[in-house]
Amino acid sequence: MDTDERLLREASVDRFKKYTAVHGIYDGPFPIAIVRAGSTEQVAAVLAFANEHGVNIVPRTGRTGTEGGLETSFERTVVLDGSEMDEIVHVDPVDMQVTVQCGVSLELLEERVRELGLTTGHSPQSKPLAQMGGLVATRSIGQFSTLYGGIEDMVVGLEAVFPDGTVGRIKNVPRRAAGPDIRHVVIGNEGALCFVTEVTVKLFKYQPENNRFHGYLLDDVRTGIEILREIVTNGFRPSVARVYSEQDAAQHFSHFAGGKCVAVFLAEGPAGLVEATSAEIERVVGRQPHERVAPELIREWFDNLNWGPDKIRAEHETMLAERHLGYTTEVAANWSVIGDIYEAVIARITKEYPHFQDITMLGGHSSHSYQTGTNMYFVYDYDIDCEPREEITKYHIPLNAIIVEETLARGGSMVHHHGIGKYRAQWTEEEHGSAYPILRKLKEVYDPNGIMNPGTIVPAGNR
Helix, strand or coil, X not given: XXXXXXXXXXXXXXXHHHHHHHCCCCCCCCCCXXXXXXXXXXXXXXXXXXXXXXXXXXXXXXXXXXXXCCCCCCCCEEEEECCCCCCEEEEECCXXXXXXXXXXXXXXXXXXXXXXXXXXXXXXXXXXXXXXXXXXXXXXCCCCHHHHCCHHHHEEEEEEECCCCCEEEECCCCCCCCCCCCHHHHCCCCCCCCEEEEEEEECEECCHXXXXXXXXXXXXXXXXXXHHHHHHHCCCCXXXXXEECHHHHHHHCCCCCCCCEEEEEEECCCHHHHHHHHHHHHHHHHCCCCEEECHHHHHHHHHCCCCCHHHHHHHHHHHHHHCEEXXXXXXXXXXXXXXHHHHHHHHXXXXXXXXXXXXXXXXXXXXXXXXXXXXXXXXXEEECCCCHHHHHHHHHHHHHHHHHHHHHHCCCECCCCCCCCCCCHHHHHHHHHHHHHHHHHHHHHHCCCCCECCCCCCCHHHC
16 A cells, blocks of 8 residues: 555546646645555455445556546545556467456557467557556557457456445356346446456457558548548458548658648458458549558558657656647547538637637547547647646646537537546536436446545536
């Protein structure tokens, strides 16, 4: 158990407040302790004690949260850390699955299974830091999602501990029709219902020798979205399928974008599948005005996409030296409205946001597509013209709100994969509409005393 003041202060926030944190500003409330669990039994004992004595719990593993879900927003809070539960329990190349404890590093797990010619198929940008429990709890998605799906598509079974100390295990089977799929009570619960202690995920054949990268310059975002839509709805699944707006492309691909939108694709898997997918990409893009980008440029970009400790340190140095910051807000919607959402958000921020003159980049990209629609990752960078404590209310919160409001107004989802956390919780009821009582009942039944990550998913006033 840690009670060091510095550790407690740092544990009171996540990356939603990265600017104040890099300045050493923490306004609390602070946790009373960080408890490091080493087993499911220890997690159960801590939760049962906390539930009986009215102690709030914030679960965490890899600490890569970005939406305030790891903030300690109430007094009498204990941070329950599962990062020391880091055993790879069993790799099964026959049933094509692997079972791990919640604190297992995704990067280390991927290295282990690749030695066997396998892959999890999961590769979020936080891969060097992320741990499996948090990935499941936040309904994570990875860069290869158009082929492999999100974490919810990969989870076979799991184990979780509820606030009264009850341990629930969902067995590993390929499918069942035995009532509602109760995995989804746990997947994406963000620590507001239970603590994920063990996870079993699928494995896939790893065949990087067949990988083929594709890149194109396009005239506009809507053309790119239409290309994505046609490729995916025709039944093809590149593992990577992305379209960047002109502004977003300028920062990712400055050496070749030339003021254009950029589309990038990766076809992977068995050689025949890669060949067919690549041919379809070429066919669909070929129907639109475009310029081809050398595949090695796309490969080079992708090889340097993930965020590890080195990039976080560099970001900290930039924030301190240049008073400059970048954030993202990701949403999802059907094909028919995602372009409208993008244009509405850009127009509203440009015309209505009172500090627009401080924004140095405003754009977005689509990076995860489905049969019925796609996501939009809004990206906004700005120079900070205020004291560090004011940054979050002057810039991040209002910009985040505009994106959420315009998305919900057009029938989209306010969050695609980072989780609701505490800063989008005020819109949870609007997000779910008439289905919101189902979510509320889950909270009431599984966490009747409201100790589990209060203020996350369910607004704090409803705890």
